[in-house]
Amino acid sequence: MTAIKFNKEFSCDYGVLERVSPMLRRIVAPNPGPFTFHGTGTYVVGKGEVAVIDPGPNDPGHIGALMSALPGERVTHILATHTHKDHSPGCRLLKHLTNATVYGYGPHGRGWILRDEMVEEGADMEFIPDIQVRTGEVIKGKDWSIECVHTPGHTSNHICYQLREEKALLCGDHVMAWSTSIISPPDGNLAVYLDSLELLLVRDDRIFWPCHGPPIEDPKPFVKSYIAHRQERIRQVRSCLQKRIQFIDDMVPEIYTRLPGHMRPAAARSVLSTLIFLIDRGEVSTEKISLDGAYELIG
Numbered sequence: 001m002t003a004i005k006f007n008k009e010f011s012c013d014y015g016v017l018e019r020v021s022p023m024l025r026r027i028v029a030p031n032p033g034p035f036t037f038h039g040t041g042t043y044v045v046g047k048g049e050v051a052v053i054d055p056g057p058n059d060p061g062h063i064g065a066l067m068s069a070l071p072g073e074r075v076t077h078i079l080a081t082h083t084h085k086d087h088s089p090g091c092r093l094l095k096h097l098t099n100a101t102v103y104g105y106g107p108h109g110r111g112w113i114l115r116d117e118m119v120e121e122g123a124d125m126e127f128i129p130d131i132q133v134r135t136g137e138v139i140k141g142k143d144w145s146i147e148c149v150h151t152p153g154h155t156s157n158h159i160c161y162q163l164r165e166e167k168a169l170l171c172g173d174h175v176m177a178w179s180t181s182i183i184s185p186p187d188g189n190l191a192v193y194l195d196s197l198e199l200l201l202v203r204d205d206r207i208f209w210p211c212h213g214p215p216i217e218d219p220k221p222f223v224k225s226y227i228a229h230r231q232e233r234i235r236q237v238r239s240c241l242q243k244r245i246q247f248i249d250d251m252v253p254e255i256y257t258r259l260p261g262h263m264r265p266a267a268a269r270s271v272l273s274t275l276i277f278l279i280d281r282g283e284v285s286t287e288k289i290s291l292d293g294a295y296e297l298i299g
């Protein structure tokens with residue numbers, strides 16, 4: 001299995017806005033969990049007139065702590081990387097308090113495929129940005145400028161933001177130092193995700209600041225290992241099908257050894273995303289794309 005050099009060294013004081021670089025501060029929301037690590041990192045860009053990136057879950061306590069940590073400063077911009085419930089609901093709370101303009105790619109996507117039996121978890125369906133941004137657009141503040149980079153895959157509306165002055169990519173859940181990113185169909189799409197990883201290899205970002213966990217200080221080798229890891233997973237799913245293992249429930253223990261029980265549903269969704277990838281390439285067939293469908297190789 002391709003090794004990703006994960007970094008789980010991270011500590012934070014909940015409720016404290018901490019400086020992490022000359023132009024970036026971060027406050028972590030108290031929503032730790034198996035997918036959020038210590039919690040959602042909310043970033044503050046600039047000084048005096050600031051942008052807030054990913055205000056986090058619908059948690060008035062977290063937004064209150066953020067506001068208390070910015071005495072005499074004004075929030076002028078609110079940016080969302082994507083519409084999972086641990087990232088974007090806080091935009092509404094923060095807008096209510098500051099009347100700042102909310103930026104994002106758009107509302108939560110409906111996914112490339114819609115089938116009744118696949119219900120996505122954790123989506124913030126109420127998010128509507130004031131301004132929809134696209135790749136290459138630049139959002140300018142008083143002493144900072146942020147370039148938008150659409151990186152669909154984790155969700156179809158996932159967008160990263162580069163703080164140009166530091167060549168620092170605020171990368172949301174696209175790439176994380178502590179873990180792989182979850183690709184959950186129907187809105188999550190593996191083929192699109194892999195393209196969005198490749199995109200990062202031709203950019204000039206010096207450091208990544210994910211919303212969960214520590215920064216990635218040498219991004220390109222890390223992204224390459226992320227891509228290799230996914231390709232290995234694709235090969236593993238193919239190999240299960242070659243052994244005539246047809247059901248996701250039977251593939252998961254073949255592919256994921258030493259998987260904690262609570263991570264099984266996420267692993268199953270990840271295998272599903274890989275099967276959809278292979279179906280779209282004409283390699284695999286099924287009567288029913290779902291978690292309990294039977295899958296087989298074509299030819």
Ligand SMILES: [Zn+2]
Nearest residue numbers: 082084154173
């Ligand atoms: Zn997410």
